[in-house]
Amino acid sequence: MNSIRIFSYLPNPRVWKSIIAAKIGGIEIEVIGDKPKNMENWLWDFDARPINDEDKSDLKSFEIKSKRGFKGTLYKTDDFIGQHPFGTVPAGFVGEERLGVFESNSILRAVARACDDKSLYGGDDANFKSRIDSFLDANLVFSREFQVYLLELEDISVYTHKRTKAAYEFYLDGLEKSLSLSNYLAGNQLTIADISFVCEFAQFLREGHYLDQLKSKNLSLISENFQNDYPLTFKHFKSLSNQKEFKDVMGTYLDWYDM
Numbered sequence: 001m002n003s004i005r006i007f008s009y010l011p012n013p014r015v016w017k018s019i020i021a022a023k024i025g026g027i028e029i030e031v032i033g034d035k036p037k038n039m040e041n042w043l044w045d046f047d048a049r050p051i052n053d054e055d056k057s058d059l060k061s062f063e064i065k066s067k068r069g070f071k072g073t074l075y076k077t078d079d080f081i082g083q084h085p086f087g088t089v090p091a092g093f094v095g096e097e098r099l100g101v102f103e104s105n106s107i108l109r110a111v112a113r114a115c116d117d118k119s120l121y122g123g124d125d126a127n128f129k130s131r132i133d134s135f136l137d138a139n140l141v142f143s144r145e146f147q148v149y150l151l152e153l154e155d156i157s158v159y160t161h162k163r164t165k166a167a168y169e170f171y172l173d174g175l176e177k178s179l180s181l182s183n184y185l186a187g188n189q190l191t192i193a194d195i196s197f198v199c200e201f202a203q204f205l206r207e208g209h210y211l212d213q214l215k216s217k218n219l220s221l222i223s224e225n226f227q228n229d230y231p232l233t234f235k236h237f238k239s240l241s242n243q244k245e246f247k248d249v250m251g252t253y254l255d256w257y258d259m
């Protein structure tokens with residue numbers, strides 16, 4: 001079996017994708033990390049580890065300004081940057097050669113490929129695999145749009161809200177059409193396209209924690225009418241997130257959300 005290690009802040013819905021796929025596919029993966037606020041006190045590396053102030057003065061050459069989602073300085077080794085040129089987490093390392101795999105959907109694909117049962121990623125059907133990829137790409141486009149939105153929610157601009165709303169409608173319109181034709185996103189079986197959707201969408205729903213900030217700008221929740229506007233997608237999201245393999249990983253993350 002191909003060994004897979006993931007380094008990230010935890011909990012992270014983008015890591016859950018891989019953990020859920022590994023559970024369903026019956027393989028073990030290694031997940032290392034810490035709370036988001038502690039990531040500046042870790043050495044970002046294959047052998048990631050917590051570091052103290054003394055370590056930090058010895059590791060000055062690895063100091064690097066955070067770029068997205070973090071504030072301040074992070075400690076990323078040259079080897080880490082060699083394998084992860086965009087410097088992001090989740091950071092996957094696969095195989096004996098500890099090859100860097102970045103982007104959570106790509107890490108998810110790596111996990112699904114490592115499973116004995118390949119059905120989560122289309123089995124031997126290259127065309128079906130490509131279709132699954134299409135959903136994963138559409139999911140990443142939405143995910144990038146709402147990442148900007150979530151990071152700005154403390155002081156949200158009308159521009160970002162409008163842009164994210166358009167991305168939400170584009171993505172969910174497509175999912176709803178798909179689910180009117182098949183039981184799962186890419187066809188009639190559970191695939192990593194569904195797993196990625198559930199984890200990303202659970203994260204997007206965190207906009208609900210910023211109701212006051214949105215109201216103060218006369219803006220409303222983008223997902224306000226999720227259930228009515230996209231009934232099939234809502235049902236799919238609800239039923240998968242309540243499925244044991246998902247629930248065991250996602251824990252209480254969605255408990256606040258009224259479904």
Ligand SMILES: N[C@@H](CCC(=O)N[C@@H](CS)C(=O)NCC(=O)O)C(=O)O
Binds near residue numbers: 014066070089102
């Ligand atoms: N689309 C990427 C998002 C990864 C990402 O943007 N990670 C951010 C944290 S949310 C990061 O690692 N930032 C590192 C930095 O700020 O230097 C994925 O799905 O893996």
